[in-house]
Amino acid sequence: MTYTDPNDPNRTTVVVDPAPVYTETTETVVVRESNTGWWIAGILGGLVIIAVMFILFSRREPQTDDQILAAEVAAAEAEAQAQQAAVAGQIAGAQASVEVARANAARADAEARAAAARAAEPVVIERxxxxxxERPAPATGGTAVVTPTTPQG
Known part of the structure; x- marks a missing residue:
């Protein structure tokens, strides 16, 4: 076992600088999208597959080239309709998002106007x-009648 004197002047000293500290901030933006178009496309795709399978398995006679071409044309038309429905669903979702944004903007504008109205000083009109x-003519004879509009004096 060795002994090292901590107060020895001949002992070398090592100074270590601490490493710099870095922080990282991440921001997550959540965008909600409408899945309606995808649902429609999925359902139509399923129907196309069922229709093609029905066409293929319902006939017992060998298929001719014309029948195969007709089935391929029907499948292509169904796929085009599915894609068109998906696009329509996405357009509807985008339009709904625009309407929500307009409603939020109108609400914010109304709140800003209300805040401005509360902050404004009241207008006082003096004139x-x-x-x-007008003094009525004194009554002649009879008893005096006192009403709230009769001048007292």
Missing amino acids: EVPVIV
């Missing part, structure tokens, strides 16, 4: 109104 006092 001079002339006072006209």
Whole structure:
């Protein structure tokens, strides 16, 4: 066992600088999309597959080239319809998103106007109104009747 004197002046000292600290911030943006178009495309694709299988397995006689071409044409038409439905669903989702954004903008505008109205100083309109006092003719005879509109004096 060796002994090292910590107060020995001949002992070498090593200074280690600490490593710099880096922080990283990530931001996640969640975008909600409509899946309606994909559902429609999936359902239509399933129907196309079922139709093609029905065509292939329902006939017992050998198929001719014309029948195969007709089945391929029907399958291509069904696929085109499925793609068209998917695009229509995406367009509808985009239009719904635009309407939501417009509604949010209108709500924010209304809130801003309400806040501006609360912050504005009230407007005071002053004007001079002339006072006209008419005295009725004194009553002759009878008893005096006092009403809230009768001048007291």
